[in-house]
Amino acid sequence: MTTADGATEEEPRSTRPRAFIVTIYGLYAREAGGWISVSALIQLMDRLKIDAPSARSAISRLKRRGLLEARKVGGSAGYSLSEQARGILDEGDQRIFGRPRAELADGWLLAVFSVPESQRQQRHVLRSRLSWLGFGTVASGVWIAPRHLRRETEEVLERYELSGFVDLFDADYPAPGNVAELAGRWWDLEGLQKLYGEFLDSFDPVLARWVSGAEGGDGEAFDDYVRALTAWRRLPFLDPGLPPELLPGDWNGVRAAALFDELRGRLTEPAHRFASSVMGGVTA
Template structure:
């Protein structure tokens, strides 16, 4: 499906393609949806990306459907806008569950003849922050209901899935123990620690480059971390520190970074 390609969930933060994707997602909409080739390559150079490598990555992003050729430059593919808006909500409005909030269960029975669909659904649900209760059964925060419905429709999997809502899941063991089985908390911890380490090297004297790299390092985390209730997580969970660090740096860098982009694009 087009939308799953545009989501580009395999982009490695810090790579040339990922940085340009982040740049485009942040700034092409405020610029009216278009940018000259010279301005886009110039902004890539401000990120430390050589022009030749930037042009190669731009070609790749066109192939993925994020960009379209336009007179004198590039235009944002309108089909990418819903995905970018969904990303905005995740990246800039992180939600954390509280005790008593509803959970969502997704039960999907997909035929053996559609193993490709089963694989896609599993990967995309994990990217939304779902935990695996058992084969074909996933659990997510209830506030992700609309995103799950959208995902199932995009993949053509809605006919194979049944959705449930509950505020009182009752696993055989304690809910704290169940959470450690449903989600790989150690991998999530490592992702948070990697983010926190990455921001220590940001050069705040160059706010544009620092801000794009900040968003690029952060943007996957609010997807794969479902924002579980604090009482279900270890006492030393680094997620809160990650969110506070991101919010502080974003507030410091966003405005001067935007000014730089407008100056280059004009």
């Protein structure tokens, strides 16, 4: 899930057509055999105010990246998720919908790595994967994360054939106060705090509208839920899940997570009804 989707730099990533398509496939395609017809996908994107040319362009980019594969089902043209895309979405579910927050007593996991210059592309992939897992940077070649991420880290390193470059160490630090200060250097908590605030600013009014009884129908639920999930799903990948003791006192990540959970609870069912009505029950 990269940012090179053809949008302008000023346009938020969460409003880009390709991001919406990834969300739609993650929510509704897997239960339909991983396939959605082109006509249904265009209709769903239209509900999100994305015109057909923009939607088709985004589909083409996802196809070029190997995430979507062209297929016909029952005579209808459409696109299926590739095995790579299924793996990405399955991994993402764990992070987006319920990754636990660490406790201070858990300790830490250090990743110490060295990648030869001749394999610089692997170095880029390694850093990207460690960042995706929630590691912060202590020094060049030394990254840190809560210890409970060891198993997930081992699995990801193995999957991407990166294990040979990395040594993992369990670690403890005896002075929590100092760790709290260092955490602000190892991770961009200030930037993450800002992103959580933007999510709250955008979707507090959405929840208030549904709570007040002024909500619309299934189509509006689909619109609101896809937008909320698309905006939310990158935040768990930026948040290392640090223990509360190490977070700033005004940390708004907990409130943002509660807001997303309530929106999810209210909108999942009507949004699913709308998507199913458009997709027409056709499965691969």
